[in-house]
Amino acid sequence: MTASSATGHPHRVRDLNDAFRQSFSGGRIMMTTGVAALPSVARAALLAAVRGFDGFDADNDPHGEHDFGGVTVAGYRCFWKIDCSDLGQRFASPDPADPAITTRVLTVMLAEEY
Template identity: 75%
Template sequence: MRDLNDAFRRSFSGGRVVLTAGVAAQPDAARAAILAAVRGFEGFDADSDLHGEHDFGEVQVDEVHCFWKIDCCDRDLRFASPDPTDPADTVRVLTVMLAEEY
C-alpha cells in the first residue's frame, strides 16, 4: 500500500487531488510550491507513519503550514475501499489543507 500511495502522491495520477478552500485561495506560485512539497515529501518516520502506509504528511512552504492525507475509497467514492492494495477496487483521494483547516 505504501508504494501505491507514494506513486499517487508523487505523480497525482491515478486518483483525485482535493485542495481545501484555504489552499485553493493561495496565490498561484504558493499553491504550486505547496503541491511540489507534497509530491517531494519524504519525511516519514515511526511517529508520523505508524502503519507504514505513507498516507499523511506535513509540509511548510514559507509561512504556509499544510497537512496532506490520502484516503482509499471504493470506486463510487462512498465508502472505504474493500481492498486498498487493489487499484481496480480503489480510488485514492489526496487532500491538501492548511494546518488551521484541520
C-alpha cells in the first residue's frame, strides 16, 4: 500500500505525523538517556522545540512525511524522528496512513546519540 492508499489523501502520513508531533497525542514519546539526563528546563525547552518544528526541507524530509528534524536548544543539538510500527510494535506498520493499524513512536535524542 502507498502512503495515500488508506484515505486517498496524498499527504495523509505527513498530516498524521504533524498532528502527533505537535500534540504528543496518539502515539508514544521516547527520549534517549542523554536527553533524559538534561536539566529539566532544557528538556522542556527541547520538547517544545520539537512540537513547534517546521523547518522541513529536501535534506531532512526527502519523502515529504515530516518524520525527522533537528533542533538546537540551550546549546544542545538534538534530533527527533517518528517511526510507524504495527499496533504490537514488533514490525513496521503495513500502512502508516491508517491510524487504526499504526502506532507512532517519536524518539528525541542528542545528536551524538544518533
